[in-house]
Amino acid sequence: MSKGQPHPQPQRSPKTSNQLPKNWPREISYLTSIHIPQPLSSSLLHIQVNPPTGSNAGDRFDSISSLPIIESRATVSPNPLVRITPITSASHPANGQYGLFAARALPPSTFIILYLGTLHRSCNSPAAEEANASSSSATSSSITGSTADSSYATSDYDLSLDRDLGLAIDASKCGNEARFINDYRGIRPAGPNAEFRDCLVQVGPAPGRLERRIGVFVLSPGKAGGARAKGIAKGEEIVVSYGKGFWNARKDG
């Protein structure tokens, strides 16, 4: 095998846990690590330790290597910082569903939890478009397994990991507590109190290797200051902004 080629990865079955968080729905598999179905491999998520060469490659490396690093001991399952809670208030826009609430006070900038689910190619990624183009009669989900499954396009639990890599994480069938985070609209007039951020995790025994992930973080004091600077109080709902694109897509379709 020549230098620079990806190393073949053993197929990883999803890591699930027998211990479920309270209120976890039976029909959804509870994951303790990201699910990477074939033909994808975790090498897609590795970051290189040495800056790559080539135009603009260094800039991209700089932005990746400045991402927060989450130590493996910070990713406990079930997560003691949060509670999945059924919403029973008629005035809540997600009444009848679930939300994610803080089990203790969470200071600004705290890492709360990783967003876990099934890794897949985004439908508009170059690899997915190539896969779709080479298919004659099969449905997109059968072309390359998870690679170009257009069903993710309408999922309410799909989050883009890195548009440049063309990867996303979908938690509609399996995931962790993070899949229950609602959007702030109609819930918290002051705006979101948390956000999704790209981050890196240590995988394997220390020092391990670094892999890309999406984490949920309490908003930093930052520009808005005020209410955001306080962090999230114990018992408060954790809410993010899904972005206008999420809601516009549902209005149109």
Ligand SMILES: C[S@@+](CC[C@H](N)C(=O)[O-])C[C@H]1O[C@@H](n2cnc3c(N)ncnc32)[C@H](O)[C@@H]1O
């Ligand atoms: C990622 S899920 C969030 C968890 C969801 N409440 C559940 O119990 O599975 C996204 C879905 O939650 C609901 N949702 C989240 N935030 C909402 C909001 N601010 N207003 C109305 N519905 C919301 C919508 O049905 C949306 O498609």
